[in-house]
Amino acid sequence: MAFDPIIKPEDVRASASLTKEIRAKFTWDDARAMLDGLPGGKLNIAHEALDRHVAAGQGDAPAMTWLGKDGTRRDLSYGDLTGQTARFANVLRAHGLAVGDRLFGLMGREVDLYVAALGTLKAELTFSPLFSAFGPDPIRTRMEIGGANALITTASIYTRKIAAWRHELPSLKLVLIVGDAAPEGCVALGPAMAAASDMFAPVPMDPEDAALIHFTSGTTGRPKGAVHVHGAVAYHVMTGRYALEMRAGTRYWCTADPGWVTGTSYGIIAPLANRVHMLVDEAEFDLDRWYGTLQAERIEVWYTAPTAIRMMMRAGEYAAAPYDVSSLRFLASVGEPLNPEAVVWGNRVFGRPFHDNWWRTETGGIVIANTQGMDIKPGSMGKPLPGQVAGIVERGDAGLRELGQGQVGELALRPGWPSMMRAYLHEEARYAKCFVDGWYLTGDLAMRDADGYFWFVGRADDLIKTSGHLIGPFEVESALIEHEAVAEAGVIGLPDETAGEVVRAYVSLNPGFEPSDDLEKSIRGLARKRLGAAVAPREVLFRKTLPKTRSGKIMRRLLKARALGLPEGDISTLESDES
């Protein structure tokens, strides 16, 4: 191994929440015992996150410190958030929304987004967060699949990305606009909240009732809406404690946006349900702002992402030198595998290593993790958390075969943990395909070493992970062929030092169009308008034809192998080649 293990000092090991004793006797009932619940075996995520702390006399305890882009600062207590979310629930009721209705969130990290998420759950609606930097196409697709009944957004986003097609989505009854004024046909949130009561008891839900829909990309076809339930909160509380060292009052900063699952599970639910004091920064990554925030807010637990860590590395260690970050006691990373250099760099600069962990939208929470009590093998995702059974498997004609240590295969999990998805919305067949012989197949290739540590090897499919965002090539290709010049498109991810991968597109042109720099920019420009910067390709390459199978499928795998100068593998299905 190129990197030596990082051995934890005895005092750090002793401070860990997750001990060998807990691991040895853990059952899911232990996780459920971390909740208060509601009478009759019911519960509500919003009750666990907010109201129960107020009931326990902690209404004045700090819940959230919010830093605005413009330097504004807001401090909200558990009592404040409980009252605000009650107002929001009452606003939904006043507009006739009730159980089973779905509210979508589409805005930056403003306080109202956090209030809306929990207020929605309080009022027994389902909440579905969308990434606000998405272009109109991904937004519309997801709201159509989800049958959106309500939306909370900003006037600017509404005007630019929604207004043009809003009336083509008949299910959409209510559009809430943050602030005091709203475009025609929308409701301004400010006055509506002011007029609403700040009392609303969270509706008792069955643990299996739907709470959240997180959209995730597929290799083929439309995005999938992974459905998560109220009972998932047991897993969020437990993993917040064991994998992220959250305790009541912990000063915690999750840098993920709630438009993605990390920003909801560990940017809203897990921290509040553990009664931590969380920091929310509205601004995007900025080197000095981030170091300054770690210092000024005396952050103890910091959950961030590889792209941000690598940007800090690019700036060099001296950039960190002026800042006192000694308050940090636990650092974690997720989104894509964290390269070993970054783990070691963190240990040198912050005096603590980054603890990489692995999970995905479908799992709802952290599954495999490097925890505080473990020595770190830089580059490894760690070991399964208590209750989780992970295996490395190989698909064959006779079903799945479990592989031994050191062998590379698909990472698979035994289903049954509380935050596992319960369905892909309207897509039973796609959901059923994820499960074989009692295993949930993750689509990631991995290896388990002799000490039980898991190592990410690659993806088993064509999905692209860029800056922590999972991107389906099909969705990008679909937008590209809407350009009048583009006949066919194939989209792949190429390795990138900072982003993990970047999106590259290959296109063939319709008759009458010739490759040129202007055309490349025009195609890329259209893709950015429709998809948003995070999803659109960073480069477009012209080809006369694209490599295809007999059935006409573009062989992305082959495009990628050639781009990387790797062996082409099995090309027996290749019918017409690239030119």
Added chain:
Amino acid sequence: MTDPEIRAAFLAALSDVAPDIDPATVGGGDHIQDDLELDSMDVLNLVATLHKALGVDIPEADYPQIATLDLAARYLARRLAS
């Protein structure tokens, strides 16, 4: 380089990285991320494109100084002069 030349070079680099933006509509105070919707990878690509075009190496800590056209014009002029 004159101020108009620097501004033109900045806008050319911007539209290379983000061809969805019409340079003619970019206001001097528009924030490249908040208003023009560049993401952090775009910002890195913008820095690389500016480096190629103007030969100015922009360290990470200075990124806030190219956040708008007006800021960038001042910053790049200073860097080109030194």
